[in-house]
Amino acid sequence: MKDVYEYIDKHQDQYIEWLQELCRIPSVAAQNRGMQEAADKVAEYLKEKVNGKAELVSTAGFPVVYGKLAGKKEKTLSFYNHYDVQPEDPLELWNYPPFEADIENGKMYARGVADNKGNLVARIAAVHAYQQVRGELPLNIKFIVEGEEEIGSVNLEGFGEENEDLIKADGCIWEFGYRNADGRxxxxxxxxxxxxxxLVCRGANTDMHSANxxxxxxxxxxxxxxxxTLKDKNEHVQIEGFYDKVLSLTKEEEEAINQLIYSEEEMLEQLExxxxxxxxxGDELKEKLIFQPTCNICGIESGYTGEGSKTVLPSEARAKLDFRLVPDQDPHEIVSLLRNHLDKHGFEDIEIIKMGMEKPAKTPFDDPLAESVISSTKQVSNLEPTVMPMSPGTGPMYELCQKFxxxxxxxxxxxxxxxxxxxxxxxxIEDYVDGIKLIATVLEDYAKR
Amino acid sequence: MKDVYEYIDKHQDQYIEWLQELCRIPSVAAQNRGMQEAADKVAEYLKEKVNGKAELVSTAGFPVVYGKLAGKKEKTLSFYNHYDVQPEDPLELWNYPPFEADIENGKMYARGVADNKGNLVARIAAVHAYQQVRGELPLNIKFIVEGEEEIGSVNLEGFGEENEDLIKADGCIWEFGYRNADGRxxxxxxxxxxxxxxLVCRGANTDMHSANxxxxxxxxxxxxxxxxTLKDKNEHVQIEGFYDKVLSLTKEEEEAINQLIYSEEEMLEQLExxxxxxxxxGDELKEKLIFQPTCNICGIESGYTGEGSKTVLPSEARAKLDFRLVPDQDPHEIVSLLRNHLDKHGFEDIEIIKMGMEKPAKTPFDDPLAESVISSTKQVSNLEPTVMPMSPGTGPMYELCQKFxxxxxxxxxxxxxxxxxxxxxxxxIEDYVDGIKLIATVLEDYAKR
Structure with missing residues (x-):
């Protein structure tokens, strides 16, 4: 792969520009900003940069950008990514404008540059570099780029069900990935x-003077x-039945946890x-991170939260919660258990609004794509990767892959x-360039397995 | 007083315009908007409308507007008011622009029109009408108009201590007052x-992905x-020592509670x-409203509270609380008890920021000013007023009056x-005009007592 790596090194400025251009579109799904523009830009990249077939497949929400490129073999590798990003607030804590993709000291700063535009453009760049150096691709490639990942991929399950032929593949490279503090x-x-x-709790029909x-x-x-009542101070969720479907760790998983590097000191230092x-x-920490479900408050708001004091009795209070679930917990079942819990504790009046439901998913250690990615990573970085049996993060992997x-x-x-x-x-920037090389390597390696 | 009442009726449009003009200045102390302009306007009214001496007395915060008018007798009646208003948010729930003072169906709508500009301008108008009809005032009058009532009158205690000669009076008409649903x-x-x-609770130095x-x-x-841990579901405050200094009701107070009209049905209907x-x-409700302290959440905020979903682990959480206190609770002592409570429950890390401290205050039923106001109210409205031994609201009455x-x-x-x-x-508008007549009546009546 030396020829391809050299090409990538030589053309990295161009690939960086492609990424900056996409990062400058503020595609915040939660606020419906810049979504069409970002989808069009991704389709344009797939058509004009790598000469693929590309279309916007409409859903009940934002469209999925679907791309397809033919290769030598009948084997198909798909890439799942998303073109939407999280809201950028709190803006005052940014040292760089969130949608300008400034580069300083070897880093590019932008909302969405890590999650998930950097990965998406690196994959397109890898295909481009491979084509430029070797000509024909070694296998068929599909791109599935959705626009609702950050709002819970609400329409991706429906997209998968209606378009099974489009998403069919031998393996799928999922959207995200990170380098540890130790460089692996x-x-x-x-x-x-x-x-x-x-959760929404309502009182009188108006805010009132707090004397009331x-x-x-x-x-x-x-x-x-x-x-x-939802969680005690030992972080144990008190919802009846919440842990009932949590699977015990296999021996292989315990071993993986033990082998996993988690940079505790660097993490604590960074977060102060x-x-x-x-x-x-140690292992207990890693096991909790990877194999335990969470019950987290993402946001809470009621009454006056501005500067200074205001003596008010609020008319409404709202909290946003995310529960991260592990096999075999089911999100809809968890919401039912939450409803029962609130009712049992006398909070029948508190409304629950469902905002995003995704099932957990896992791929076995000995799968050919897993083996290909692990070996390609070693080849590019000269370092053994750490293998996570499951990510602490979430995505519609069940809905798009495992189910099929x-x-x-x-x-x-x-x-x-x-x-x-x-x-x-x-x-x-270095990780970005390495990421392009890695995907180019996987194209070649996975085609042979 | 018929002559004065007739003058007021005849000139009510002018008095309404005075009020509108002041309401159009958005004097929000918490946000430092329009404060100097409002203070200047009040001083201008005192000088130009009623020919008083007026000055802005500076404090560590917003100035106090002080006005003085000489009368026939050596007796002095003072008026305490404030020219600041609460923030107007949530703006989307207003049917009228909050700073335009629109009049519709006999009502004037504006932030601050009830609290407290209507009362302030009605008092100036009463003095004006009395002067126009009768010439010399029957007693000395003082106006003390502060600019920080809505942010806890943080500098009024200092103002009182440094200016005891300015505030000296035989009696003080306090800033607020209301007509019940039954018209009394x-x-x-x-x-x-x-x-x-x-209360401020801090976590990591940055918001994080909620997978963490x-x-x-x-x-x-x-x-x-x-x-x-602060309050149980029966509304009982759990802070050790919180109720220790709460006085029992006297027989006179129990009697007053019993006599008090509180329009329960109208109130519930209005608030849905x-x-x-x-x-x-009944009496239990009225007693709780008037004689029991509160522990109220005015506002709480953490994490993402915007549209849609954002999966975030917040770095900070804040809550604004007001405790309404009754004799002989002391605000500084209550904050110490709160500190002890949080420490005892393992929340030593939660910071408490003091934002407004005021002592409770009461005037006896048989005080001459109380008797004068009650009798004057009867004279103007032909209805027996309801007498509240204490208001559920708060103000620096101890700091400005009771203490002296x-x-x-x-x-x-x-x-x-x-x-x-x-x-x-x-x-x-009708209450405003009646309010002008009432103060004119008190000027005459109290001078004689």
């Missing part, structure tokens, strides 16, 4: 599921009391924290301080 | 105190757990609620659905 690539073989809900708090119920108090949750460390028997492996251009979903999201 | 005026003889605090919630502490959870807190009604032995009585131009601190704040 993470290859991961699954994702957690998710139930994202908003003596006699009028405050929905913020009710929501706080309700939330406080004294310790992890419950003072966990397609194995799926995650690897990508992020790093352990990429600040996904947070201010100053970034990637290392 | 409320006259109240005291105010609750307040401890307004913000499995191993990184979420400050929103910690804040919720901490808040949930099924019941009051804990299903209270000055009795203080509240009466004003608001109504039971004035929406103070809330969208569509309003007063009835």
């Amino acid at each position: 690539q993470q290859v991961s073989l699954g994702v957690k599921g998710m139930a994202y809900v908003e 708090a003596a006699v009028i119920e405050n929905p913020a108090w009710r929501l706080i009391w309700a939330l406080s 924290l004294q310790s992890f949750l419950l003072n966990l460390n 028997g397609i194995p799926s492996v995650s690897v990508g251009v992020g790093n352990f301080e990429s600040n996904n979903h947070a201010p100053n999201e970034n990637i290392n | 005026q409320q006259v109240s003889l005291g105010v609750k105190g307040m401890a307004y605090v913000e 919630a499995a191993v990184i502490e979420n400050p929103a959870w910690r804040l919720i757990w901490a808040l949930s 609620l099924q019941s009051f807190l804990l299903n209270l009604n 032995g000055i009795p203080s009585v509240s009466v004003g131009v608001g109504n039971f659905e004035s929406n103070n601190h809330a969208p569509n704040e309003n007063i009835n």
Whole structure:
């Protein structure tokens, strides 16, 4: 692959520009900003840069960009990515404008550069470099680029069901991947599921002077009391039945946990924290991160939250929660259990709005695509990757792959301080270039397996 | 007083315009908007409309507008008001622009029209009408108009201590007052105190992808757990020592509670609620409203609260709380008890920011000013007023009056659905005109007592 690597090195400025151009489109799905423009741009890249067939497949929400390129062999590798990004707030904590893709000290900063535009463009660039150096691709390639990943991939399940022929593949490279603090690539073989809900508690039909708090119920108090029953201070979720379907670890998984590098000190230092949750460390910490479900408050709001003081009795309180789920938890079942829990504790009046439902998914260690990615990573970086049996993150891997028997492996251009979903999201330019080389290597290697 | 009343009726359009002009200045103390302009306007009214001496007395914050007018007798009546208003948000719930003072169906709508500009301008108008009809005032008058009432009157205590000679008076008409749903005026003889605090809980130094919630502490959870220990579902505050200094009701106070009209049905209907807190009604409800302290959440915020979903682990969580206090609770002592409580429950890391501290205050039923206001109210409206031994609201009555032995009585131009601190704040034009007549009557009546 030396010839292809050299081509990539020589043309990296061009590939960096492609990425910057896409990052400058603020495609925030949650706020319906720049979505059509980003989808069109991705389709344009697939058609004009790598000469593929590309179309926008409409869904009930934002379209899926679908791309197809024929290769020598009947084998098909697909890439799953997304062109939407998280909202950029809180804006005041960014040191760089979130949609200008500035480069400084070897890093590119932009909302979405790590999650997920860097990976998407690196894959297109890998195909481009391979074509330029070798001509025909070694296998068929498909691109499935959705626009709703950051809002729970609400229409991707429907897309998969209606377009099974489009997504059919022997294996799928999943959207994300990171380099650890020790420089090693993470290859991961699954994702957690998710139930994202908003809880709404309502009081009087208007905000009131807080002198009335003596006699009028405050929905913020009710929501706080309700939330406080969901999880105890030992982080144990109190919803009846919540853990019932959580599988025990296999011996192979325990072994993988043990082998996994998790840079505890670097992580704590970077976050300026004294310790992890419950003072966990070592295998216990890694097991909790990878194999335990969560119950997290993503946001809560009620009443006056501006500058200074305002004496108000709020009329409404809202909280956004995400539950990260592990095999064999089911998101819809978890929401039912949550409903039962709230009812049982006297919070029948609190509304639950379902906002994103995804099942967990896993690919076996000995799958050919897994083996190909692991060996290609070693070849590009000269370092043994760490293999995660499952990622702590979430994605519609079940809905797009596992359900149709397609194995799926995650690897990508992020790093352990990429600040996904947070201010100053970034990637290392070096990781981006390596990521292009890695995908080019997988094209060649996986075609032979 | 017929001559004066006739003059007021004849010139009401002019008095309405004075009020509109002041309401059009958005003097939001919490956001430092329009404050100097409003203070200058009040001083201008005192000088140009009623020929008084007026000056802006500087404080560590916004200035106090001080006005003085000499009368026949050595007796002095003072008026305490404020020219600042609450923030107008949530703006989308207003049916009228909050700073245009539109009049529709006999009501004027504006932020601050009830709290407190309507009362302030009605008092200036009363002095004006009295002067126009009778010439010399029957007693000395002082105006003390501060600019920080809505942010806890943080500098008024210092102003009082440094300017005891300026505030010296035989009695003080306090800033607010309302007409009940049954049309009767409320006259109240005291105010609750307040401890307004913000609680801040901090986590990592940045918001993170919520996949990390499995191993990184979420400050929103910690804040919720901490808040949930403060008050139980029976509304009983759990802070040790919180109720220790709450005085029992005197026989006179119990009698007043019993006599007090509280329009339960109208209130519930207006707010679209099924019941009051804990299903209270009758004397128990009124006693809780007037004589019990509160622990209220004015606002809470953490993480992503925008449209749609964002999977984030917040780095910080904040809650604004107000405790309304009754004799003899002390706000600083309450904050110490809160600190002890949080420490005892393992929340030493949660910061408490003090934002407004006021002591409760009461004036006796048989005080001459109280008797004068009650009798004057009867004279103007032909209805017996309801007498509140203490208002559920708060103000610096202790700091400005009680501490210096000055009795203080509240009466004003608001109504039971004035929406103070809330969208569509309003007063009835009729109540405004009656309010002008009432103050003119008190000038004459109190001078004789």
